Amino acid sequence: MSSLGALFERLRDQHKVWRNLFFVVLLLLLALNLVILPDEAHFGLDRFPGFFALFGLIAGAVLVLIMEKIVRPLIARKEDFYGDL
């Protein structure tokens, strides 16, 4: 195993640290959003701090939920459904 690969393995073993760092960064971004705002609001609500955070969270969750829970069960088939393999 190369040294870079070993480094990646070590980093993965500390995934709890990475997760906490991720949360801290998210909080920091929200704090920055209180002072940095768009010059011109295109969507109306985006002049309020936290709009794009909420948008990302909700859009992401809705996309994943719809696709995994509703769409996939409808359209999933076994690997050789078409008999091409």
Next chain:
Amino acid sequence: MATSSFLHPSLGFLILAVILPFLPGRLGKWLSLVPPIVALWSVFSMAPGVYAVVPYLGEQVILGRVDQLSLIFAQVFAVMSLIGMIYALHLDDKGQHIAASLYVAGSFGSVFAGDYVSLFVFWELMSIGSTFLIFLNQTRESTLAGFRYFLYHTIGGLFLLGGLLLRHKATGSFAFDHIPSSEAAVYDWLILIGFCVNAAVVPLHAWLPDAYPRATIVGAVFMCAFTTKTAVYVLARGFAGWEALAVAGAVMAVYAVGHAIIANSARRVLAYDIISQVGYMAVGVGVGTALTLDGAAAHAYAHILYKSLLFMSIGCVIYTVGTDRLEKLGGLAERLPWVAVLFTVGSLSISGMPLFNGFVTKTMTIAGTAEAHHTLLALALEIATVGTFIAVGIRLPYFLFWRKKPADVRYDATLKAIPWNMYAGMTLAAVLCIAQGVYPDMLYRFLPYHVEEPFVPWTAWHVLQALLLLGFSGLAVFLLKGIVKPHAGVNLDLDYFYRLIGRAVLGLVCRPLAWIDDRWTEAYRVGGLNGLMAVATGSSWFDKKAIDGVVDGSACAVLGIGRLGAKVQNGNIQDYLALAVLLALLAFGLVWYLG
């Protein structure tokens, strides 16, 4: 006709495709780098103008319309052809180099075509070249997918052909120029449909995720760059400002990213994401302001670089491990660390992360769309951005590289080593992705339209907005990580219907044919065979008595021809297709020369 300062970039690729079969392997491989380098030089030394106007069948065929719009696409095609040929350098299968060369030649030809006749010819050349990049994977799956792909593109090509002929009848001209949406006639819509097939506009898109995951490793790298982006170019050229296109683009962006989130083969995830990203470009073209058209061109440029990088990285995974199915992979960061790094560059670029090129092009398209007061379209593109980050920025790298190797996944102790040239191709693409992200001006300076207030991506707000959007969609996945899992199997898409149509047509054609064939065989057995026997007896007598000596020599010749014939008529329709192309090119050349 000033051809002196215009060297058509297709020329080198066509010459390469013709001479490659006769060259020894090693020399041929290195020579495959020459046409891309010549193309690069040619594109950077071209001045805008109209070159290579050739009279053909009483029409003026314009092979070299050079302006800002064709130049930026030609430039990225030249860069991409170099990246692709470097990545393909280790291949012993010359067929792939030849198919890729024809394909790239077709793309360059389409971009510089100033009239519909030459556009159509190059358009079909692309379709044929790319079909062979699928066939050459040489599995049953890829052969079938290749036929579906070819049929689909032939039908798309027929729409284009029908449109351009009707247009010529109505207007008396083959000129390929902008068509204002207010003056649209039926033939313009036919042409638009033909273009939309290649742009994979939903619902005409299903050929793409059907074919690309089944192409050869190198084939998919070339295909992800050229077909859809040539289509974006012709749409920007002919159909800028068509509202319908903008709406279709938003549908593409969201529909395809949804599929990308649940697809199980890594290359299929990327294939769906091509459709989604081309959706941004279609919105840009459809909205049709200078800023959105620039955004579409810039996004096409960036997209070619990062998407090829992603396909190249997955190609490395398939090359070493033999599969791209997510449930059969995991923990590859330790085994293929550099591939993981390069893939990450591509996935952050496509997600629009600051410092990477997607950030400077995606924001431009969305900002332009919002500024043109298409708020809903812009919102759809923001949703697609979230989906892209989930599908390619988080889900793919997590399951391929970063998660702990599942217990039931086993790799060989020593993985097949990845050739240096594959790394070289990927590194070149990755460096360009980052360079354009950090210095957007190296891309912006080539943009075709004049914008009053140039777009500035690197503002505190744009950076913060991108980070908020991506960060919190990441949080959504983190919270829902229990349900984001790879599942073995395929997901249905609209190709289900065209397979049905295909079967129905096959049934309609085959049954009567089989019936006729049966009757014919019977008639032949009863009538024809007895007659032939009688003739044979007679001629055998004549043969023995008279011409034994004379014929011996010509028999050898006949035998030779017979052998060639047997070799050609091997029953593989793929080979017939190749032969037909060869004959068509010959006929084309002859008509040109004699006419």
